[in-house]
Amino acid sequence: MKTFVIAEAGANHNQDFNLALKLIDSAASASCDAVKFQTYSSKTLYSKNTPDFSFHKNIPELIKSIEMPRMWHRELKKYCDEKNIEFMSTPFDEKAVEELYNLGIKRYKIAGFESTDPRFVKLVAQTKKPIILTAGIGANLEMIKKIESWIREENECCDLTILHGNNAYPTPYRDINLGQIKLIQKHYPHLKVGISDHTTGILVPPLAVTLGATVVEKHFTLDKKMKGPDHHFAIEPAELTMMVQNIRVAESCLGTKNNITESEKFEMKAMRSVVAKTKINKGAVFTSENITTKRPRLENSISAIDYYKILGKKSTKDILPDDILTKKCVMG
Numbered sequence: 001m002k003t004f005v006i007a008e009a010g011a012n013h014n015q016d017f018n019l020a021l022k023l024i025d026s027a028a029s030a031s032c033d034a035v036k037f038q039t040y041s042s043k044t045l046y047s048k049n050t051p052d053f054s055f056h057k058n059i060p061e062l063i064k065s066i067e068m069p070r071m072w073h074r075e076l077k078k079y080c081d082e083k084n085i086e087f088m089s090t091p092f093d094e095k096a097v098e099e100l101y102n103l104g105i106k107r108y109k110i111a112g113f114e115s116t117d118p119r120f121v122k123l124v125a126q127t128k129k130p131i132i133l134t135a136g137i138g139a140n141l142e143m144i145k146k147i148e149s150w151i152r153e154e155n156e157c158c159d160l161t162i163l164h165g166n167n168a169y170p171t172p173y174r175d176i177n178l179g180q181i182k183l184i185q186k187h188y189p190h191l192k193v194g195i196s197d198h199t200t201g202i203l204v205p206p207l208a209v210t211l212g213a214t215v216v217e218k219h220f221t222l223d224k225k226m227k228g229p230d231h232h233f234a235i236e237p238a239e240l241t242m243m244v245q246n247i248r249v250a251e252s253c254l255g256t257k258n259n260i261t262e263s264e265k266f267e268m269k270a271m272r273s274v275v276a277k278t279k280i281n282k283g284a285v286f287t288s289e290n291i292t293t294k295r296p297r298l299e300n301s302i303s304a305i306d307y308y309k310i311l312g313k314k315s316t317k318d319i320l321p322d323d324i325l326t327k328k329c330v331m332g
Helices: 017-029 059-066 070-082 094-103 118-125 141-154 179-187 204-210 237-254 304-310
Strands: 004-010 034-039 086-091 108-110 131-134 160-165 192-197 215-219 273-276 291-294
Touching: 004 017, 004 237, 017 034, 017 070, 017 237, 034 070, 034 094, 070 086, 070 094, 086 094, 086 108, 094 118, 108 118, 118 131, 118 141, 131 141, 131 215, 141 160, 141 179, 160 179, 160 215, 179 192, 192 204, 204 215, 204 237, 215 237, 273 304, 291 304
Parallel strands: 004 034, 004 215, 034 086, 108 131, 131 160, 160 192, 192 215
Antiparallel strands: 273 291
16 A cells, blocks of 8 residues: 655745745655645634743744635645645634635544544544544543544544654654554554654654554655744655655565565576486386476476475376476376
């Protein structure tokens, strides 16, 4: 299965429409499957009575300074369509859910901090669209079960993907806990699983793919040095391109269920076949005295694996020394 790669632009447009277009260009150039923004309002996201935090004294003011103008939606989607990349935006309020639905988006993304809000989760599920949901802080297996139940109440057949992730920005490698991907798969085999990666490099996404991630979400920016809360931990265009390439390599490394790969078919000739050690007359019994094993292994030859099966059987024809035996050489 091809991994669905989401380039998370988030708030890195800095309220500059042309910068938003350049972010789309970058994601499309990197061969991402989707580019995602975020649709929120400071008035509906935070209470005006929110206290000051250590990292910022006026959170509502910060959110207002980075929120994306909603008038951009249609033009950004149109531009994405022209660039052959899917437009996505994470909604954070009821109006955003409705606006994105009317825009004709293919799927919704529910952010980790909103994933434990049953009222909001159910609202998104009512759209009957596929949902990609980041399991938020403390979202253990039991919490994931509860979240899924909220969604199934509104849309029993919802195409649901759970993204494992750490909500620290940036996330230290020691805290990414990729083993959760396998754990979620084990307990919820009917769900697709992915990764929302907030580490500073591009190592984690390909590793996640080898563990079964089918969706990768990664923040990116045009320049880490730009002003804004999300630029410093995001990856830049060259890294984004390399990340997608590494993900595709990881996919190819997973291989298929076939025992013999295309690249190995030629090398099979270096395996061994059953070969006549001496002249063998028609009707003679094959014994360890008249047959042995040698290279090469041909398409119609008897594999060395079947050496002991041949012993005791009779030859259907005269065989010369060093002849490679085929099934037609053996009676029965």
